[in-house]
Amino acid sequence: MKQPISSETQQQAVMIAKSTQKEGQTKEQTKLIASGIEKGIAEYKKQQKAKARQSDKARKQQVKQKQRAQHDEPELELEFNESSQMTPLAWGLICLLGLSWLCFAWYIWG
Secondary structure, eight states: OOOOOOHHHHHHHHHHHHHTOOTTOOHHHHHHHHHHHHHHHHHHHHHHHHHHHHHHHHHHHHHHHHHHHHHHHHHHHHHHHHHHHHHHHHHHHHHHHHHHHHHHHHHHHO
């Protein structure tokens, strides 16, 4: 679907075409130049809209990544805290295991 060119764009194209008009140029030629300029302006606006959409998508992705990173950080802190709380228990289990092996060796050789 082709979108109609706005009247503002048409007026800009006519002004540009008239400002670059050469001697002996007919009105018909000026109209053709103006329509070419209209198409150029419309194409430029279309490209700018596409760039704006892409930059908006990129910005939204960055925001989502930042939110995910902020959401993930508390979980990492929680895991770190849990592992640091487990350290005394782990040391206690290691000591008990070592003690049981010593008792077992003393029982076998003693």
